[in-house]
Amino acid sequence: MKSSALLLIRHTVLALFLLFGLGGCVGAIVGTVVDVGIEVVKIPFKVGKAVYDVTKSDDDKKTDQTDTKK
16 A cells, blocks of 8 residues: 555656646747747738838839939
């Protein structure tokens, strides 16, 4: 009886250790996934801004050229 109780305690301690030890790993993985998700959502906005900047600079050049011709 004593050895089975000791075995149960050992398994319980091991299970608790693994549970809390893996909790940090799970937290790190979730944090990384969230960071990647945020960066993926930012991509269309960055591309849109780049396209806007390119077209705006082209419009500015055209405006400058028409102003100098007058």
